[in-house]
Amino acid sequence: MQKPVERHTIAVLVDNEAGVLARVVGLFSGRGYNIESLTVAEVDHAAHTSRVTIVTSGTPEVIEQIEAQLRRLVPVHRVVNWTLEKPGIERELALVKVAGTGEKRVEALRIADTFRARPIDTTHTSFVFEITGSPAKIDNFVDLMRPLGLADVSRTGVAAISRGPEAM
Amino acid sequence: MAAFRGGDAPFCLGEAMDKDTNELMTLGTMAEEMSGAEMVIRALKDQGVTHIFGYPGGAVLPIYDALFQSEGIVHVLVRHEQGAVHAAEGYARSTGKPGVVLVTSGPGATNAVTGIADALMDSIPLVVLTGQVATHLIGNDAFQECDTVGITRPCTKHNWLVKDVNDLARVLHEAFQIASTGRPGPVVVDIPKDVQFRQGRYVGPASVRHRTYRPKTEPDLAGIVKALDMMERAKKPLLYTGGGIVNAGPEASRLLRELAALTGFPVTSTLMGLGAFPASSPQWLGLCGMHGTYEANKAMHDCDLMVCLGARFDDRVTGAVDKFSPGSKKIHLDIDPSQINKNIRVDLPIIADAAKALKEMVHFWKSQRRKRALLGDWWAEIEGWRAKDSLAFRNCDTLIKPQHAVDRLFALTRGRDVYVTTEVGQHQMWAAQRFRFEEPNRWMTSGGLGTMGYGLPAALGVQIAHPDALVIDIAGEASVQMTMQEMSTAVQYGLPVKIFILNNRYMGMVRQWQQLLHGGRYSHSYSEALPDFVKLADAFGCVGLRAETPAELDAKIVEMIEVPRPVLFDCRVDPDENCYPMIPSGAAHDQMILSDAEDTAPVSEAGKILV
Numbered sequence A: 001m002q003k004p005v006e007r008h009t010i011a012v013l014v015d016n017e018a019g020v021l022a023r024v025v026g027l028f029s030g031r032g033y034n035i036e037s038l039t040v041a042e043v044d045h046a047a048h049t050s051r052v053t054i055v056t057s058g059t060p061e062v063i064e065q066i067e068a069q070l071r072r073l074v075p076v077h078r079v080v081n082w083t084l085e086k087p088g089i090e091r092e093l094a095l096v097k098v099a100g101t102g103e104k105r106v107e108a109l110r111i112a113d114t115f116r117a118r119p120i121d122t123t124h125t126s127f128v129f130e131i132t133g134s135p136a137k138i139d140n141f142v143d144l145m146r147p148l149g150l151a152d153v154s155r156t157g158v159a160a161i162s163r164g165p166e167a168m
Numbered sequence B: 001m002a003a004f005r006g007g008d009a010p011f012c013l014g015e016a017m018d019k020d021t022n023e024l025m026t027l028g029t030m031a032e033e034m035s036g037a038e039m040v041i042r043a044l045k046d047q048g049v050t051h052i053f054g055y056p057g058g059a060v061l062p063i064y065d066a067l068f069q070s071e072g073i074v075h076v077l078v079r080h081e082q083g084a085v086h087a088a089e090g091y092a093r094s095t096g097k098p099g100v101v102l103v104t105s106g107p108g109a110t111n112a113v114t115g116i117a118d119a120l121m122d123s124i125p126l127v128v129l130t131g132q133v134a135t136h137l138i139g140n141d142a143f144q145e146c147d148t149v150g151i152t153r154p155c156t157k158h159n160w161l162v163k164d165v166n167d168l169a170r171v172l173h174e175a176f177q178i179a180s181t182g183r184p185g186p187v188v189v190d191i192p193k194d195v196q197f198r199q200g201r202y203v204g205p206a207s208v209r210h211r212t213y214r215p216k217t218e219p220d221l222a223g224i225v226k227a228l229d230m231m232e233r234a235k236k237p238l239l240y241t242g243g244g245i246v247n248a249g250p251e252a253s254r255l256l257r258e259l260a261a262l263t264g265f266p267v268t269s270t271l272m273g274l275g276a277f278p279a280s281s282p283q284w285l286g287l288c289g290m291h292g293t294y295e296a297n298k299a300m301h302d303c304d305l306m307v308c309l310g311a312r313f314d315d316r317v318t319g320a321v322d323k324f325s326p327g328s329k330k331i332h333l334d335i336d337p338s339q340i341n342k343n344i345r346v347d348l349p350i351i352a353d354a355a356k357a358l359k360e361m362v363h364f365w366k367s368q369r370r371k372r373a374l375l376g377d378w379w380a381e382i383e384g385w386r387a388k389d390s391l392a393f394r395n396c397d398t399l400i401k402p403q404h405a406v407d408r409l410f411a412l413t414r415g416r417d418v419y420v421t422t423e424v425g426q427h428q429m430w431a432a433q434r435f436r437f438e439e440p441n442r443w444m445t446s447g448g449l450g451t452m453g454y455g456l457p458a459a460l461g462v463q464i465a466h467p468d469a470l471v472i473d474i475a476g477e478a479s480v481q482m483t484m485q486e487m488s489t490a491v492q493y494g495l496p497v498k499i500f501i502l503n504n505r506y507m508g509m510v511r512q513w514q515q516l517l518h519g520g521r522y523s524h525s526y527s528e529a530l531p532d533f534v535k536l537a538d539a540f541g542c543v544g545l546r547a548e549t550p551a552e553l554d555a556k557i558v559e560m561i562e563v564p565r566p567v568l569f570d571c572r573v574d575p576d577e578n579c580y581p582m583i584p585s586g587a588a589h590d591q592m593i594l595s596d597a598e599d600t601a602p603v604s605e606a607g608k609i610l611v
């Protein structure tokens, strides 16, 4: 009877008050929901609002509960499910450090170029690449760097927005 | 706001105003300068608060000082902060007004947590004010510091740490609004000591409009009409009601009665909803769920339309969700959208305040000249189940049966203005099954959290709100010891509560589960030592009574009722009695155990892991 687990990207517009992120995160841990990635920053300084973008997974019932529980939080203005309600665009940024010399170093630079990843720090023995794209593209890139001397990865988590003229 | 009954201060009068206009328009006067502590007292008064329950300490001394210097608010000094919160719950549940609690930082706040969690589970409006160490000490592991907002975040509807005295008045008014509107619940306002001393600007309730909080209370009329279509066509309908009806105010109970009269539908209720529909009505099937009546649970299982009004398909009600009411369409009225499809998928959700939705249902039923479905066959089936008399028990003339004690208590309190609270355990279920309520707000019990120790302090809160009423805590000897010290509070304030202890020497409900699920291995559920409750009453300065035989029971109960003082009543009952009917964990509604004779029915392995 168990329905399949789906991946959803949910945006939450919140009042930027103390503890608001703890409320969102505590809701997920307290009710046993997954967080695959979480991105948060103030988006409107004057209006004091922040946008939290959460990538989560669950059965359709769980996703429905996640949205409803998020809407219950007092400082929440809006909740939008980019996977269900509106066709959204998702992007993530990653900084990827690759250390090595010789053939591997050349190969790393070549692959980075095909992924449009830019070297933003270079030494004789290392690169730091900046790459943006879908989480899957970044996964892919990181996997390719692994045998070439992958040393460190820092990812921002997903930022999402709808297509077309309308705002969230 | 609809559900707000906590005073006469209107909310949401206008758009949020900027600081300058705000200063000019606050309650038509200039904003006043005062200390944070004075603001607390002033805000309570402006919110119509007349009673608060609390316990002092270093971090709330300025507020206690302001309280000392003001008039018009009665402070009830408890003996433990948990007691303050349960008392406030009893006050709130019996009046419909928010309960207010004042405690100190650190241990004061942590002691209050059980009560706060209890209020969240049962949707009780509470405003809990906690002291906090001074702002410059926060995070330093200061004396009596704890992260109160962190600890209470998951067990409040909302909470605040107020770091700026100029935010304090606004936050306090928002706190009352959030606690008492929408789905009610507890809120915590944590106030550092320096903020209590600092001078700042007080604003009145009228100028406060929350930035994001807008509970939906008005029903969608298309949904109402669709619900009536389904109700008109149903052949085996059932009204399944809950605490939401009580929370929506007496008008919701009145409208429920009207709807039931118009439709002729049978009515059952959750533990939290008892009293919303009169137990004397022939349409009343009794409590539903784990210890509900045979007829209520069979009707839930076999109905073709379940109209859930202000209940939440809790696991105590549904039993095994995959076997729950398999053949019915379900309508779910709730003020909290997150309750829809949470445990059970429903066919028609209605998000609204119960009183408003019921009003429209009654209105459209009449104006659209809806016809009462022919329910003769359904009622015949129900009467067949009712004839089983599932609450029957074998009485005894040497030992007091706990069921008999509740029956006598009920009979001997007729004609009086009675409020009942309970602790948690078998006695609670016997009270729920057998004490028959005719009105809402008369029954205070810890449903969602199941907090032993709730009933005694809750009774104090009820008695404070209803000084002339007969307030009885139907208690268990184990539970009542958890908050027993509040008898001292009862004596201090002359609150003549009646603590009626069904003393079976066991944690009876635990013993019953051990009998049914764990092969009769009664691991630590028997109290080898118990206090002499009569002597204890004496020590507290209240009245102690004991009944040991059925023959003396009535006279002792009458004595308890008539003595105008707090009473601890040690009612010695049969230690081995079990509470039936019972739907064992993991079973469906048509697999009820009705008596000890049947208790060999094995509990499934899957059922054993459930609570």
Ligand SMILES: Cc1ncc(C[n+]2csc(CCOP(=O)(O)OP(=O)(O)O)c2C)c(N)n1
Pocket: B423, B424, B425, B426, B427, B428, B450, B451, B452, B453, B475, B476, B477, B478, B479, B480, B502, B504, B506, B507, B508, B509, B510
């Ligand atoms: C604070 C707390 N601790 C433990 C429990 C688990 N529990 C539920 S009922 C019960 C026994 C209650 O015994 P008593 O008050 O004597 O009531 P009885 O069942 O005997 O009527 C216990 C321990 C609880 N509900 N609350």
Ligand SMILES: [Mg+2]
Pocket: B425, B476, B477, B478, B502, B503, B504, B505, B506, B507, B508
């Ligand atoms: Mg007991």
